[in-house]
Amino acid sequence: MHLRRDDPIPLYHQLAEELREQIESGQLEIGERIPSVMALTKQYRISPMTVRQALGELQRKGLLEVRRGIGTFVASPKITYNLLHLTSFTEDMVSQGLVTHNRLIHLALEMPTEYVAKQLKIPPDEQVVRIERLRYSGDVPILIDYSYLPGFLCPGLENEDMETNSLYALLEGRYRLALDHATHCLEATGANDYEAKLLGVPVGAPMVLVRGVAYLADNRPVEHFKSIYRADRYKFRWETARPLRHTP
Amino acid sequence: MHLRRDDPIPLYHQLAEELREQIESGQLEIGERIPSVMALTKQYRISPMTVRQALGELQRKGLLEVRRGIGTFVASPKITYNLLHLTSFTEDMVSQGLVTHNRLIHLALEMPTEYVAKQLKIPPDEQVVRIERLRYSGDVPILIDYSYLPGFLCPGLENEDMETNSLYALLEGRYRLALDHATHCLEATGANDYEAKLLGVPVGAPMVLVRGVAYLADNRPVEHFKSIYRADRYKFRWETARPLRHTP
DNA sequence: CAGTGGTCTAGACCACCTA
DNA sequence: AGGTGGTCTAGACCACTGC
Numbered sequence: 001m002h003l004r005r006d007d008p009i010p011l012y013h014q015l016a017e018e019l020r021e022q023i024e025s026g027q028l029e030i031g032e033r034i035p036s037v038m039a040l041t042k043q044y045r046i047s048p049m050t051v052r053q054a055l056g057e058l059q060r061k062g063l064l065e066v067r068r069g070i071g072t073f074v075a076s077p078k079i080t081y082n083l084l085h086l087t088s089f090t091e092d093m094v095s096q097g098l099v100t101h102n103r104l105i106h107l108a109l110e111m112p113t114e115y116v117a118k119q120l121k122i123p124p125d126e127q128v129v130r131i132e133r134l135r136y137s138g139d140v141p142i143l144i145d146y147s148y149l150p151g152f153l154c155p156g157l158e159n160e161d162m163e164t165n166s167l168y169a170l171l172e173g174r175y176r177l178a179l180d181h182a183t184h185c186l187e188a189t190g191a192n193d194y195e196a197k198l199l200g201v202p203v204g205a206p207m208v209l210v211r212g213v214a215y216l217a218d219n220r221p222v223e224h225f226k227s228i229y230r231a232d233r234y235k236f237r238w239e240t241a242r243p244l245r246h247t248p
Numbered sequence: 249m250h251l252r253r254d255d256p257i258p259l260y261h262q263l264a265e266e267l268r269e270q271i272e273s274g275q276l277e278i279g280e281r282i283p284s285v286m287a288l289t290k291q292y293r294i295s296p297m298t299v300r301q302a303l304g305e306l307q308r309k310g311l312l313e314v315r316r317g318i319g320t321f322v323a324s325p326k327i328t329y330n331l332l333h334l335t336s337f338t339e340d341m342v343s344q345g346l347v348t349h350n351r352l353i354h355l356a357l358e359m360p361t362e363y364v365a366k367q368l369k370i371p372p373d374e375q376v377v378r379i380e381r382l383r384y385s386g387d388v389p390i391l392i393d394y395s396y397l398p399g400f401l402c403p404g405l406e407n408e409d410m411e412t413n414s415l416y417a418l419l420e421g422r423y424r425l426a427l428d429h430a431t432h433c434l435e436a437t438g439a440n441d442y443e444a445k446l447l448g449v450p451v452g453a454p455m456v457l458v459r460g461v462a463y464l465a466d467n468r469p470v471e472h473f474k475s476i477y478r479a480d481r482y483k484f485r486w487e488t489a490r491p492l493r494h495t496p
Numbered sequence: 497c498a499g500t501g502g503t504c505t506a507g508a509c510c511a512c513c514t515a
Numbered sequence: 516a517g518g519t520g521g522t523c524t525a526g527a528c529c530a531c532t533g534c
Contacts, residue, residue: 008530010503036519047505049297052520060308069513069519076429121316184486188436188454188479206436206454219502231436256511258522284500295524300502317500317532 003044009217011046012053017217019054023063023074033071034064099138104163105198106132109151116148119213119224127151129158131167134198141199142233146226153177153222167223177222184212188231199230206231251292259294260301267302271311271322281319282312310485346385350411353392353446354380357399357406364396367461367472375399377406379415382446389447390481394474401425401470415471425470432460436479447478454479 003014022028035043040051055072058064065075112120112128120128131147147167149157154175171177190204208229213221251262270276283291288299303320306312313323360368360376368376379395395415397405402423419425438452456477461469 012503037521038519041506047507049506049523050504052522053503055520066520067513068521069511071519186434186456186484186486187482188456188477190438190452190454204438204452206438208434208436229436234435236434237432260522285502286500289525295526297504297525298523301522303501314501315532316502317530319500319532 003046010053011044012050012057013217015040015044015046015051015054016057019058020063028074030074030076032074034074036071101136102163103134103136103141104132105134105144106130107158107160107162109158112148116224120148120150120221122150122221129154131162133162137233140233141230143227143229144195144198145228148224149222171222177216179214179222180217182212182214184210186210186236189228191228195228199228201230201232208234208236251294258301259292260298260305263288263292263294263299263302264305267306268311276322278322280322282322284319348386349384351382351384351389352379352411353382354378355406355410360396364472368396368398368469370398370469377402379410381410385481388481389478391475391477392443392446393476396472397470419470425464427462427464427470430460430462432458434458434484437476439476443476447476449478449480456482456484 003011003018005011007014019028019034028034034040037048037051037055040046040054041048044051055064055066059066059072063075065073067073107130109127109129112122112124112126114124116128117124117126122128129147129149129151131145131149133145133147134141135143135145149171151157154171154177157170157175160170168179171179187209189207189209191199191201191207193203195201195207196203196205208231210225210227210229212225214223214225215221251259251266253259255262267276267282276282282288285296285299285303288294288302289296292299303312303314307314307320311323313321315321355378357375357377360370360372360374362372364376365372365374370376377395377397377399379393379397381393381395382389383391383393399405402419402425405418405423408418408422416427419427435457437455437457439447439449439455441451443449443455444451444453456479457474458477459474460472462471462473463469
């Protein structure tokens, strides 16, 4: 395996992906030492700083664990698994044997708010596709889901069937937009009139609000999302590993 | 101001701290552009890569915001919690450069409830240290923190100064209990009378409730914790390698 | 066009760890 | 002693932005 130098995707990210695949495929086992920085430098013919950028990325995501003066090791994969698990509503429902479906509330091409334009890093006069869906577990509405995507990235998306189709499957299949990573921000809030009505809870009922942005491998924003969960029907679980202390 | 080159603290961290102080003191205002990479390179007589390491650190912590081709700007500061790593509140605040202190509300050796004994995997007649603390960012109370630890693991902990000491630092330093991993469960809730009074918010105000257990490397439970955060002052942030939110 | 941040090079020295 | 990761240099080219 070698890296593509005439690719918009940075070398360090290509290397990080390569290592992640080796970890997830089991070529590199949990607790195993990965090749040293110098070894990777020679193997991929890139400079040490670039290797370290790749390792830093995986370290921050919890896939690698560094022991100074000894080496870099594959960390327990629980962390990433559960963090992904944390964000996957449908998967969570299915794994608990619950039937889930969506109700489309809104789907149109329109002008973004200032906030959304900033999140997507587009000019404020660039149109976005706005999607609003209500998502159920069985007959119980669990969350409201808002998505905003730059219109030029997915022309015609506003005419698709968003009730039965998965948005991400559409993006990857029809528009060849391979989502790569995402940021998330979680807070608690109370249901407003609109949310309370849709979800069938009292106004002010405790809700979990998750906002974030999904990106392509080259860091172009593809989607700004906002999800509002009923706190009485949904809990978030995860595990962490303690980071090793390093330099001050 | 100049950096100390014969200091164990890395240059990039010194620069990051320098910029952070300028932001917090108001020398650099929110939304203001900070000097460019080249300007900082010349000003502090360090190389561009080192400047970028400093900026990257502040960016990941949410203090800076980058607009490509334009410049780097001071972001509006928010307290965030990194879900990837198991850190204590104190460590988390300090790493973000925020001043924090605790008010001890309760500290004693006592009999556990059935629930706590089960969480800690100890017999119901085995005593636990119960700690209740109110924790501040500056002058603002942010959360109420309950900890329960098996008494035999940390004899004398009930006589320690829990107002100025970090619990995790004490456990690792004095008792040689190296925390390794933890489980967490998060939900949203409304403040009850007691919580509202302590935190100075209205009854029913949105709160984030996190419960869980911290373990040693051999899976012995060390601590059952329960933290109640003011949702208006504390947000939880994380990144995922692949966004699987809408997977069918 | 000039300025910005993003990426990358090909080395260097250091503190740390094992042996 | 020899290998490891951590830090740092002094440049380079690129894509993007605003003028």
